[in-house]
Amino acid sequence: MIYLNKKLYLTNYTMILPSVAVGNVAQLSIDLLISTLSLRKIGCIFDTCFIPLVGADPYNKTNQEICTSVDLYLSDEKKLVVLQIRTPLVKKAKKFFYEILNFVKDYKILKVIILTSCFGHDKRDEQIRTVPFCYLTTKNISKEFKQQFEELSWKGLESSFLEDSNKTIWQIHGGGFAQMIFELLQENNIISVVLFKFCSEGNNIPDAVELINCLNCWLQLFKIDSKFKFPPSWNFVFGKSTPKEIY
Amino acid sequence: MASFFGEVVYPVSRAFWNDEDDHEVLENTEDTREFVINWIESEPSKLDKFIIVEGEMMIDFVTKTILENSKLVCIIEYDCDKNSTRIYLIDNSIYVCIVSTKLDLIHTGQLTEAIAPILSNSVNLYTLTSDHMLHFKSDEETNSISFLKKLCSSRSQSNENSEISTLNQPNFVTGACAGVFTYAEMTDLPCIMYILYTDTFILDSKNALPLVELFSDLFGKRPNLSAVNSSFFNKGNLYM
Numbered sequence: 001m002i003y004l005n006k007k008l009y010l011t012n013y014t015m016i017l018p019s020v021a022v023g024n025v026a027q028l029s030i031d032l033l034i035s036t037l038s039l040r041k042i043g044c045i046f047d048t049c050f051i052p053l054v055g056a057d058p059y060n061k062t063n064q065e066i067c068t069s070v071d072l073y074l075s076d077e078k079k080l081v082v083l084q085i086r087t088p089l090v091k092k093a094k095k096f097f098y099e100i101l102n103f104v105k106d107y108k109i110l111k112v113i114i115l116t117s118c119f120g121h122d123k124r125d126e127q128i129r130t131v132p133f134c135y136l137t138t139k140n141i142s143k144e145f146k147q148q149f150e151e152l153s154w155k156g157l158e159s160s161f162l163e164d165s166n167k168t169i170w171q172i173h174g175g176g177f178a179q180m181i182f183e184l185l186q187e188n189n190i191i192s193v194v195l196f197k198f199c200s201e202g203n204n205i206p207d208a209v210e211l212i213n214c215l216n217c218w219l220q221l222f223k224i225d226s227k228f229k230f231p232p233s234w235n236f237v238f239g240k241s242t243p244k245e246i247y
Numbered sequence: 248m249a250s251f252f253g254e255v256v257y258p259v260s261r262a263f264w265n266d267e268d269d270h271e272v273l274e275n276t277e278d279t280r281e282f283v284i285n286w287i288e289s290e291p292s293k294l295d296k297f298i299i300v301e302g303e304m305m306i307d308f309v310t311k312t313i314l315e316n317s318k319l320v321c322i323i324e325y326d327c328d329k330n331s332t333r334i335y336l337i338d339n340s341i342y343v344c345i346v347s348t349k350l351d352l353i354h355t356g357q358l359t360e361a362i363a364p365i366l367s368n369s370v371n372l373y374t375l376t377s378d379h380m381l382h383f384k385s386d387e388e389t390n391s392i393s394f395l396k397k398l399c400s401s402r403s404q405s406n407e408n409s410e411i412s413t414l415n416q417p418n419f420v421t422g423a424c425a426g427v428f429t430y431a432e433m434t435d436l437p438c439i440m441y442i443l444y445t446d447t448f449i450l451d452s453k454n455a456l457p458l459v460e461l462f463s464d465l466f467g468k469r470p471n472l473s474a475v476n477s478s479f480f481n482k483g484n485l486y487m
Contacts, residue, residue, distance in 0.1 A: 001433065003432075003433035003434075020262050020263070021260070021262055022260040022262055023260065023261075023262065024261070024262045027262075044429065044432070044433065046356075046359075046426075046429050046430065046433060047356070048356035048357045048359075048360055049356070050356065051352055051353060051355065051356065051421050051422075052355055052356050052359060052421060052422065052423070052425040052426030052428075052429055053419050053420070053421045053425050053429075054398060054419060054420055054425040054428045054429055054432075054440070055398075055414065055416060055417065055418060055419030055420065056398070056413065056414055056415055056416040056417075056418070056419075057416060058416050058417060061415070061416060064399075064413070066398060066400075066428075066432060067419075068425075068429045068432070069425075069429070086419075087421070088262060088263060088264040089264065090264045090352075090353040091353065091356075091357075119257075119258065119260075121257075121258070174260055176262070176263075200258070201258065201260055201261060232416065232417075233416045233417035234417075235386075235417070236384040236417055239384075240384055240385075244388075
């Protein structure tokens with residue numbers, strides 16, 4: 001169920017969504033994007049495939065707004081719709097994927113960018129020697145975008161050949177549902193790009209910064225040398241300060 | 248744990264539920280079980296006050312102090328009898344939903360979806376839950392042994408009780424209470440969530456104090472502590 005707090009016109013907008021993946025890199029990247037661009041919340045999605053969650057606004061300490069498991073944010077200036085997911089996927093998400101697909105179709109959104117991450121140990125020969133990012137695009141992507149990716153020296157995801165089934169496949173280990181939603185969008189002729197970073201579990205804030213910087217080189221959402229605004233909700237990522245009583 | 252010498256153990260990620268990559272969650276067989284709502288009394292067309300209670304400590308307190316002379320009006324079954332969530336009626340006006348303590352967190356979204364028609368028929372929604380103080384994150388130092396926080400849906404913000412402060416970020420609540428609150432926010436229903444933070448996992452006469460005051464407002468009467476002869480006060484610091 002999608003709830004929107006106002007009527008929207010999103011023709012030719014870009015939608016960015018995270019896949020719940022290794023190190024939560026994509027979700028952290030979306031947090032950075034919402035906080036840095038001061039995006040406005042426009043609604044939320046309730047689906048039983050996610051654990052329900054509510055809390056105070058993660059991006060503004062004084063705001064009375066609440067956050068839920070899946071929220072939608074908007075920037076009219078940048079022509080951007082951003083989806084944030086705050087809980088893991090616990091059930092089949094087919095209904096959720098179709099809800100996203102219908103939203104994209106109904107509002108005539110131009111392209112969908114899926115951010116995710118992949119286990120660092122999964123890197124192959126060429127990937128070890130180059131930047132730790134890879135991308136995957138639908139076949140209907142424009143020549144202009146392809147040229148931009150080449151200019152940015154982005155590397156396409158290498159496919160694997162399965163001898164048993166005589167098939168060529170793409171795999172993003174630890175990438176969550178990114179590939180599934182990508183395939184659904186591809187089947188429905190929606191221009192989509194999966195952008196991911198190889199990483200390992202730990203403090204993944206630097207990975208998120210790098211992933212957003214990489215995305216920004218393409219979309220030009222903010223000045224390349226501008227500083228990120230970290231959301232105040234990140235202040236306790238490593239827990240509270242130690243209680244004085246223990247000294 | 249690795250069971251064979253030389254076995255390749257792939258790293259897991261905190262991002263996945265039960266260490267399962269989302270691919271695995273999606274490939275697992277679909278859980279076709281559903282919640283079944285059985286009304287013992289006739290289903291009410293309008294609920295003036297519907298209170299959802301979740302968490303062992305909160306349920307224990309409500310059951311012992313409030314539900315004494317209540318009437319069981321509805322059983323919401325899932326999987327087996329042990330997992331049933333129950334709705335009680337107090338004074339012919341207040342409906343209290345006790346969420347089964349056996350209900351897995353992953354099914355709480357489904358429960359919310361199942362009780363959505365009941366939520367839609369409610370005039371005022373309240374949710375009660377609790378958590379340990381260790382999980383509460385804040386810059387402010389607190390010396391109190393328990394305190395209440397609240398969250399108000401957009402519709403209920405004008406009716407908010409000013410004595411209890413709003414839950415500050417980055418704290419959050421998960422589960423059935425969160426599901427009900429989300430549903431209320433999406434359907435423009437007034438809903439207030441109360442969260443009790445305590446320094447123990449059991450209630451005693453001191454840390455239950457914020458609840459005593461809240462329940463006086465919420466249920467229109469002080470909780471009957473004197474009638475309680477077991478359980479929630481019996482695990483204090485006394486050894487005998």
